[in-house]
Amino acid sequence: PPPPPRPHVVLVASPGAGHLIPMAELARRLVAHHGVAATFVTFTDASAAPDATNSTVLSSLTASGEAISTVALPAVSLDDLPSDARIETILLELISRSIPHLRSLLLSISSSTTPLAALVPDFFCSMVLPLAAELGVPGYIFFPACSTTLALMRSAVELNDGAASSGEYRDLPDDVLHLPGGVTLRREDYGDGFKSSKEPVYAHLIEAGRRYRAADGFLVNSFAEIEPAYRYNVVEHGTFPPAYLVGPLIRAPNSNEDATSSSTCIEWLDRQPEGSVVYVSFGSAGALSVEQTAELAAGLEDSGHRFLWVVRMPKLLEQDNNTFDKEESAHKNDDKEDDPLAWLPEGFLERTSGRGLAVSSWAPQVLVLSHRATAAFVSHCGWNSTLEGVTAGVPMVAWPLYAEQGVNATVLSENVGVALRLRAARDDGVVAWEEIAAAVREIMGGEEEEKGRDVRRRAEELRQAAARACKPGGSSWQVLEEVADTWKEAAAARRRC
Ligand code: UDP
Secondary structure (H helix, E strand, C coil), X not given: CCCCCCCEEEEXXXXXXXXXXXXXXXXXHHHHHCXXXXXEEECCECCCCCCHXXXXXXXHHHHCCCCEEEEECCCECCCCCCCCCCHHHHHHHHHHHHHHHHHHHHHHHHCCCCCEEEEEEECCCHHHHHXXXXXXXXXXXXXXXXXXXXXHXXXXXXXXXXXXXXXXXXXXXXXXXXXXXXXXXXXXXXXXXXXXXXXXXXXXXXXXXXXXXXXXXXXXXXXXXXXXXXXXXXXXXXXXXXXXXXXXXXXXXXXXXXXXXXXXXXXXXXXXXXXXXXXXXXXXXXXXXXXXXXXXXXXXXXXCCEEEEEECCCECCXXXXXXXXXXXXXXXXXXXXXXXXXHCCCCHHHHCCCCEEEEECCCCHHHHHCCCCEEEEEECCCHHHHHHHHHHCCCEXXXXXXXXXXXXXXXXXXXXXXXXXXXXXXXCCCCCHHHHXXXXXXXXXXXXXXXXXXXXXXXXXXXXXXHHHCCCCCHHHHHHHHHHHHHXXXXXXXXXX
16 A cells, blocks of 8 residues: 655745745755655745745755645735835734635645644744644744743743733843843843833734744754753743754755855855955844944954955944845945945955955855855854854854844853854944954964864864754754654544544
């Protein structure tokens, strides 16, 4: 007789490469190693241009095997939203309005011969969880940040909804917040939304956190060795369901790189000595002010080290976070509108030519980090970048800008020990070139640079631990196997009924 059909897991990914890429890797591993079939679902905003990263990720996913398929839900219109609607409002509307389409898809899967085994929305799509309850299957949230951020969210919801007194972090008497694993967070590192309930994202986070309680578990893109306090997570997560550490889930090298930027960076790295280059990047959206860009340039120049710097458009006006506001800048600086390199200090590129490469906006990061010439990473500490750095065994200089990057930077520098933290000493929040140059020297330096030496040693230890975690028998492999087994058992039990 033919083998019984594989139980079917439906993963639902919100727009954004930072969620889509690790979740695609989760789908790939579930299918390749843990005996399920998967459908990977994305959303379609009728007014948005097609996203090249998305389509490359999705096509490489379907190429990886037969038991995996991808579905883009039918487009929904968002034309009625105000033109100044915030990005999270747009995304949440897109997802909510797509729920009827997702429901039809799930119903058609569950009435086919392959039993529906679980629904796995990412952390932004928690409003689809009631569909899991409706169909009687487990619902797990994919959480693409670290467990400490999840703990921060959980206690924010508890504080907000507390029976005794409702409150928020800023009402707490202490200047620091203590989280599991000996993590001590300063107020400035709480992350967007948690510094004050008046921040626009606060209400969204609390609402999402309340919905998480209906989930059966979290699949977290982290691993036991980087966050040991969460290895036995059930207790620490209090009113939240248990969290399972199944990472690091990072994109495979080569999967979706832009050919031109790839070849420029890699050809340049190929010509550099082994372990000689510091890679500087602030993720897909991080932007520095013009003044900060100049300080960074001066710091890199003064450090004397080789560098590969991904330069993004500077932040020009006071904004509510450190991301670039294209419209404002276009207004004021037509001539420099599209060229981040035009904002570098006069003569900088000439003076550093031969030992520094500045590229505009984008580098093939996974390839750069794993290149033999790359020795250190000055990073905004986005969680994907962090895991990519850790997987490559590259020590970091932590320079968080927005979102939950301050949480990550704290964990990495104070608890895990794979990063040196840069903090602005000046009142205006600008990190001075002297501090940047000193941090680069320390992280790149020889054996006499004691802190740098410890951080480099930890980075190598963690690289090995990350590789072990994802191999058969490793912590993340084992945890995912156990979760998949519970899904399969539940599916088999439903079939018997
Ligand atoms: N990335 C890249 N090249 C760049 C900048 C970013 O490939 O020049 C990729 C990086 O490898 C990571 C993702 O974009 O996978 C950024 O995710 P992260 O969570 O680090 O930061 P975010 O962009 O969400 O702030």
